[in-house]
Amino acid sequence: MNDVLEALINVGVLASAIRIATPLLLAALGEMVTERAGILNLGIEGTITVSAFGSFVVADKADSLWLGVVSGVGAGILLSLLMAVLVSSIKVEQVVAGLALNLFGIGMAFYLFRAVYPQTGSEMPRSDTFDHAEIPLLSDIPAVGEVVFSQHWLTYAAIGCCPLLWWALNRTQFGLELRSVGNNPAACDMRGINVTGMQYLALMFGGLMAGLAGAFLSVFLSGLFFVDVAAGRGWIALAIVIFGNWRIGRILAGSLFFGYLDAYQLSLQARGVDVPHQLLLALPFALTIAALVVNRRRSQEPLHLGVPYFRGER
Amino acid sequence: MNGPGADSVLLQARGVTKRFPGVVANDDITLEVHRARVHCLLGENGAGKSTLADLFYGVHEPDEGVIELRGEPIHMVSPRDAIAAGIGMVRQHFELVTPMSVLENVVIGTRGEAKVDLRAARDRLGELCDLYGVEVDLDTPVGDLAVGQQQWVEILKALYLGCEVLILDEPTAVLTPEGIERLFATLRRMASEGLTIVLITHKLHEVMEISDDVTVLRRGRVVRTSLTSEVTMADLTRMMVGRDVDLAIDVAETSRGDLVLDVSGLDVATESGRGSLKQVSLQVHEREILGIAGVSGNGQDALFDVLVGMSSADAGRILVDAKDVAELSPADRLEIGIASVPADRIHQGLMMDFRISENLILGRQRSGRYRRRGWLNQASIAQFADESVTDFEIAAPSPSHVTRVLSGGNLQKIVMARELAGQPRLLVVHQPTRGLDIGATEYVRRRLVEERDRGAAILLISEDLDELLNLSSRIAVMFDGRIVGEVDRRDATIDRIGMWMAGVSGVPGEALA
Numbered sequence: 001m002n003d004v005l006e007a008l009i010n011v012g013v014l015a016s017a018i019r020i021a022t023p024l025l026l027a028a029l030g031e032m033v034t035e036r037a038g039i040l041n042l043g044i045e046g047t048i049t050v051s052a053f054g055s056f057v058v059a060d061k062a063d064s065l066w067l068g069v070v071s072g073v074g075a076g077i078l079l080s081l082l083m084a085v086l087v088s089s090i091k092v093e094q095v096v097a098g099l100a101l102n103l104f105g106i107g108m109a110f111y112l113f114r115a116v117y118p119q120t121g122s123e124m125p126r127s128d129t130f131d132h133a134e135i136p137l138l139s140d141i142p143a144v145g146e147v148v149f150s151q152h153w154l155t156y157a158a159i160g161c162c163p164l165l166w167w168a169l170n171r172t173q174f175g176l177e178l179r180s181v182g183n184n185p186a187a188c189d190m191r192g193i194n195v196t197g198m199q200y201l202a203l204m205f206g207g208l209m210a211g212l213a214g215a216f217l218s219v220f221l222s223g224l225f226f227v228d229v230a231a232g233r234g235w236i237a238l239a240i241v242i243f244g245n246w247r248i249g250r251i252l253a254g255s256l257f258f259g260y261l262d263a264y265q266l267s268l269q270a271r272g273v274d275v276p277h278q279l280l281l282a283l284p285f286a287l288t289i290a291a292l293v294v295n296r297r298r299s300q301e302p303l304h305l306g307v308p309y310f311r312g313e314r
Numbered sequence: 315m316n317g318p319g320a321d322s323v324l325l326q327a328r329g330v331t332k333r334f335p336g337v338v339a340n341d342d343i344t345l346e347v348h349r350a351r352v353h354c355l356l357g358e359n360g361a362g363k364s365t366l367a368d369l370f371y372g373v374h375e376p377d378e379g380v381i382e383l384r385g386e387p388i389h390m391v392s393p394r395d396a397i398a399a400g401i402g403m404v405r406q407h408f409e410l411v412t413p414m415s416v417l418e419n420v421v422i423g424t425r426g427e428a429k430v431d432l433r434a435a436r437d438r439l440g441e442l443c444d445l446y447g448v449e450v451d452l453d454t455p456v457g458d459l460a461v462g463q464q465q466w467v468e469i470l471k472a473l474y475l476g477c478e479v480l481i482l483d484e485p486t487a488v489l490t491p492e493g494i495e496r497l498f499a500t501l502r503r504m505a506s507e508g509l510t511i512v513l514i515t516h517k518l519h520e521v522m523e524i525s526d527d528v529t530v531l532r533r534g535r536v537v538r539t540s541l542t543s544e545v546t547m548a549d550l551t552r553m554m555v556g557r558d559v560d561l562a563i564d565v566a567e568t569s570r571g572d573l574v575l576d577v578s579g580l581d582v583a584t585e586s587g588r589g590s591l592k593q594v595s596l597q598v599h600e601r602e603i604l605g606i607a608g609v610s611g612n613g614q615d616a617l618f619d620v621l622v623g624m625s626s627a628d629a630g631r632i633l634v635d636a637k638d639v640a641e642l643s644p645a646d647r648l649e650i651g652i653a654s655v656p657a658d659r660i661h662q663g664l665m666m667d668f669r670i671s672e673n674l675i676l677g678r679q680r681s682g683r684y685r686r687r688g689w690l691n692q693a694s695i696a697q698f699a700d701e702s703v704t705d706f707e708i709a710a711p712s713p714s715h716v717t718r719v720l721s722g723g724n725l726q727k728i729v730m731a732r733e734l735a736g737q738p739r740l741l742v743v744h745q746p747t748r749g750l751d752i753g754a755t756e757y758v759r760r761r762l763v764e765e766r767d768r769g770a771a772i773l774l775i776s777e778d779l780d781e782l783l784n785l786s787s788r789i790a791v792m793f794d795g796r797i798v799g800e801v802d803r804r805d806a807t808i809d810r811i812g813m814w815m816a817g818v819s820g821v822p823g824e825a826l827a
Contacts, residue, residue: 173421173430180411180422187409190373191423191471192394303412311373 004275007267014147016266019221021259022155023048023213027237028244028251029158029165030209034080035241036169037202038182040306042098043083044210045234046105049227051076051214053109056225057116059218060127068127069154069215076211079105080203088199091308102234110227129223130154152220154212159252166248178202182302185309195309210234239288246300258284323385324349324510325370325401325479330379332365339365341534342379347479347527352501352511354521354542357531357554358751363514364406366531367481370512371403372396383479397423402472403481406514408464412457416467419456420474435474442473445507446500460611461488465497480504481512486520487748490609491812498524516554516751518547530554554752563759565785566767571600573636574740574771575621580630582616591616592795594630598740598771603762605786606775607811613795614775615657618744621773622654623647634740648677651739655729655746657775663729664717671699671713674732702731707757723754730761741765744775759785779808793817 007013027044034041041047054075059068079101086097117125130152138149169175178198181188185195217229236258243258244251265280292299325347332340340362347353355363368374370381372390380387383399390396396403411419421435436452443450448466450459456467465488472480482501486494501511501524515521521528521542528545530537530553537553575598582591591613598604608614619625621632623644632640639647656662664673675684675695684695699713706727710720717728726746733741743762747755762785766772776782782789783806790800791814799814 171430173424176414176418176430177422180414180418183411183413184409187411187419188422190371190393190403190405190409192392192397193423194394300413 003271003273004268007264007271007273010267011143011146013263013267014260015150017256017260017263018147018151018155019259020262021255022152022158022220023216023233024237024240024259025158025252025255026154026161026209026216027213027234028240028255029161029248030206030213031237032241032244032246032248032251033165033169033178033209034202034206035305036179036182036246036302037199038185038302038304038307038309039083039087039199039203040094040098041080041083041101041203041206042095042238043079043101043105043234044206044213044237045230045232046102046109047076047079047207047210048214048217048230048234049109050079050105051211052218052229053113053214053225054211055215056127056218056223057112060125061116063128065128065130065219068219069212072215072218073208073211076207076209076214077204078207080207080210081200083207084200084203087308088196088203091310094306094308106227106230109225113225113227124224124226127219127223130220152216154216154220158212162248162252169248179302182304185304186311189309189311210237213237236284239284242301243284243288243291245291245295245298246302322348322350324383325512326382327366327369327376328380328382330366330369330376330381332362332369332374332376334365338534340369340376343531343534343536344379345529345536345539347510347512349510350505350508351526352505352513352524354525354528355512355514355531356516356518356521356528356550358516358753361516361531361554362534363516363531364483365534367403367405367483367512367514370396370479370481371401397475397477400476400478401481402475402477402479404465404468404472404483404485406483406487408468410456410464410467413455415453415455416450416459416470417452419467420471424475439470439474442470446473446503448500462490462493465489477509479510479512481514483514484516485513486515486517488610490815492816494520518550518554521550522547563756563763563784565763568601568767568787570602570787571769573597573599574634575773576633576636577621578630580617580620580632581628582620582625583628584616589613589616590795591620591627594792594795594797596773596790596797596800598773600769600771601766602787603766603772603774603785605782605789606773606792607779607782607789607815608777608792609815610777612792614744614777614792616795617792618654618656618742618775621742622652622656645677645680648736651736652742653733653736653738653740654742655726655733655744657744657748659722659725659729664725666716666718668717669714670703670708670710670717670720670728671695673717673728674699674702674713674735676732678732678735698735702728702735706731706761721751721754723750723757726750726754726758730758734761734765737768738765738770741770741772742775743772745777746774747776747778747781779811782811783808791815 027048031041031044051072055068055072058071059065083097083101086092087094132150133153135149139145169179177188177193181195181198189195218225240251240254240258243254261280261283265277268275269277323346327343327345330340330343343366355366357363369376372393372395375391388399411422417432417436417439420439421430439452448470450463450466456464465485485497489497505511513524525542527539528542529539530550532554578595580591580594584590589611594617596604606614620627623642627640631638634650634652660666675698678684679690684691703710703713708724708727710724746758750758762772774785786803788800788802789806789811790797791811793814794817801810
C-alpha cells in the first residue's frame with residue numbers, strides 16, 4: 001500500500017511523467033490545429049510510427065541525431081501531405097482516409113525497417129539518443145531540478161510552443177482565418193480565403209508535430225524502433241484534443257495528466273504492486289468521454305469538423 | 315426618373331452563359347447595372363438569378379460571355395477576385411462563422427497585417443454603423459443574434475471591404491415588415507451615397523418599392539430590363555411567369571365538422587428561452603384550416619415540434635379526437651393520423667441522398683403495405699412511388715432517382731405526397747411554400763385546400779400573410795410564445811394581424827403608442 005502512495009509523488013515518476021507527456025503534447029497540439037481547420041486526422045498513430053522509423057534509421061545510418069529529427073519531421077509532413085491530397089483535394093471521407101493512413105504508415109514503417117535491418121536475431125538495432133538537457137543551476141535544485149529542469153530539449157520546446165501557438169491562433173489574422181475554416185469553410189471561401197490551402201497548411205503542421213512526437217520516441221527516449229513504438233499514443237493524443245476541448249491550456253494539462261497516469265502505472269508495475277494497471281491505461285479514454293459530457297454546452301469543437309467542403313453544395 | 319446614360323454603366327454581363335449538368339442556368343444573359351442605382355433582378359426560383367449573382371461574385375466562371383466592370387472585362391476565378399474588384403455580396407444563406415463575434419466575422423478575409431488589429435477594425439465598423447444607422451453589438455457571437463441582425467453583419471462584411479457594388483440575394487426573406495422597411499431605407503441611403511445595389515428578389519412589390527431598374531429573368535434568360543417607373547406589377551408578373559397568375563387560389567367556404575385537435579395551456583421551454591411556448595391553447599376542427607401567423611422565432615418551431623412529437627410539453631395537454639397524445643412518439647402519432655410537413659424540407663423532411671421512392675415511404679417503412687416478412691416490399695414501394703410521381707406531378711426522371719437533384723418545388727411535392735398518402739386526420743404544416751416558385755406554391759396551396767375539403771383538420775403555420783389570409787378559416791397570431799389574437803378570416807385584415815404580430819394588443823389606442 002505504501003508503494004502505491006509513495007509512487008504518486010515519487011520524483012522519478014514525476015520526471016518520467018513529463019517525459020511521457022512530451023510526445024502526447026506534441027501530437028495533440030498538431031492535431032488540434034488540424035482539427036481547427038476542419039480536418040479530423042485519425043492517422044497520427046501511423047504518422048508517429050513512420051516518423052519514429054524515419055528518425056531512427058537516419059540517426060543510425062547517418063550517425064546524426066539532428067538529421068534524424070529532421071527526417072522524422074519530413075516523414076511526418078510527407079504522410080500528412082498524402083492525407084491532405086486525399087481529404088482536402090479529392091475529398092475522401094476523413095475517417096476512412098485517417099484509418100487507411102494508420103494501416104499504411106505502420107505497415108510501411110515495419111516493411112522498411114525489415115528491408116534496412118534484415119537480421120532477425122534477438123539483438124535489436126540501436127541508435128544513439130539525445131542526452132537530457134540539464135539546465136545549468138536550475139537543474140541543481142533538489143527534486144524540482146530533476147523533475148522539471150533535467151528534461152530533453154524537445155520537451156522544453158513542446159511546452160514553449162504552447163503560448164506561441166495560442167498567440168498565433170488567437171491574435172493573428174492567419175489564426176482567425178484558420179479557425180474560421182473549421183467552423184464555416186463556405187463563409188471563408190466567399191471571403192476569398194483559400195480553404196484547401198489552409199487545410200493543407202494545417203495538416204502539414206499536424207504532420208510536423210506528429211513527426212516530432214515520433215522522433216521523440218525513437219531518438220530521444222529509447223534509441224529503438226519497433227512496430228508498436230507509438231503504442232496508442234496517437235489515439236491518446238486524439239483523446240487529449242477532445243479532453244482539452246480544443247484549447248491549448250487544457251491540452252497541456254491533459255497531456256501532463258495522462259503522461260502522469262502512464263508513468264504512475266509503469267512504476268507500480270516495476271514495483272510489482274498488484275494493481276490492475278490496465279485500468280489506469282484505460283482511464284484517459286474514460287476521462288475523455290466524461291469531458292465530452294461536461295463540455296457539451298460550451299464545446300469548442302469546430303462546427304465543420306470532419307465534413308469535406310464542396311463549393312456551392314446545398 | 316430618366317434613364318441613366320451609357321457612361322454610368324458600372325457592372326455588366328455580356329452574352330453570359332452558365333451550364334450545370336442537365337441545366338442551362340444562365341443563357342446568353344446581357345444586362346447593365348448603373349452606378350449608384352438600385353437594380354432588381356426579378357424572377358421565379360430557378361430563373362437563374364442566384365447563378366448570375368454567383369457569376370458576378372466569382373463563385374462560378376461563365377462558360378461563355380464576359381463580365382465587365384467599369385467597361386473593362388474582368389476575369390474572376392474566386393470571390394477573392396470579386397472582392398478585390400470592389401464587388402460585395404450577401405447570399406441568401408448566410409456565410410457566417412457562428413461561434414465568433416461580429417467583429418471577428420467582419421475581419422475574416424481582410425488582407426491586413428499579420429496581427430489582427432481588432433481595435434482599428436472596431437473603429438471602422440463603428441463608423442460604418444453610424445453612417446448607415448445599423449445597430450449591432452460587435453462582441454456578440456454571431457450565432458446568438460437574430461436572423462435579421464445576422465443579415466446586417468453580412469452587409470457590414472461587404473461594406474467593410476469597401477465594395478462599390480453590393481449584391482443582395484433575397485435579403486427580405488428573413489425580415490419582418492419593419493425590418494424590410496429599415497433595410498430598404500438604408501439601401502436607398504447607400505445608393506444616394508454612391509453605392510450600387512443589385513437586389514435579387516421574387517417579390518414584385520419589393521421591386522416596385524425599392525428599385526430604379528429591373529431586369530426580369532425567366533428560365534435562365536433575360537426577358538427585359540426596364541426602368542421600374544415605366545412598368546407595372548402586372549407587366550412584371552407577365553414577364554416573370556410568362557402567363558398571368560393570380561396567386562390567390564379560389565377557396566370556397568366550408569362548414570367545419572367535429573373538433574379534432576384540442577390544445578390547452580401548453581407550455582414548452584426551450585434551451586435558450588427564445589421561441590418557447592407559454593400557455594398556448596387552440597382548436598382545429600374537421601374541414602378547417604387554422605392559420606398561425608407570426609414573425610419567425612415567436613414559438614412557431616416549438617409549436618410544430620410539440621405537436622408532431624419531437625419535443626414534449628412541460629404543461630398543458632394535446633388532445634386529438636379527445637385522446638391525449640402527449641406521450642406518443644412521432645411514429646405513434648403518425649399511426650393515429652397526425653401527418654406533418656416540416657419547414658426545413660431538406661434537413662427535416664427528406665434524405666437528400668436517398669431515392670425518391672425511398673423518401674416517399676420514409677417513416678412508413680414499417681407499415682404492412684411496404685413490408686413483407688420483415689423485408690421491404692420493393693414492388694409495392696415502386697407502385698406507390700409511381701402513383702405519387704404521377705399524382706403529384708413530381709418532375710423527376712424516375713422514382714428511383716436520387717432526391718438531391720430535384721428543385722425545391724419537387725422536393726416539397728415528395729413530402730406532401732408522403733404525408734397525404736394516409737389520408738391524415740390532422741395535418742400540421744410549417745411554412746409549406748417558403749422558397750417555392752409560383753407554380754409550385756399554387757400547387758401546394760391547392761392540395762392543402764383539397765385535403766381540407768376531404769375532411770382533414772389542418773394547422774398551417776406560415777410567415778406569409780397573403781397565404782394565411784387566402785387559405786385559413788381562422789387565423790391565430792403568435793407573439794413571444796403566446797397566442798395573442800385570433801380572428802375569423804372574414805374579419806381579418808392585414809393591419810389587425812400586423813399589429814398582433816408586432817406584439818401590440820388589439821386596442822386601437824395602444825397601437826398608436
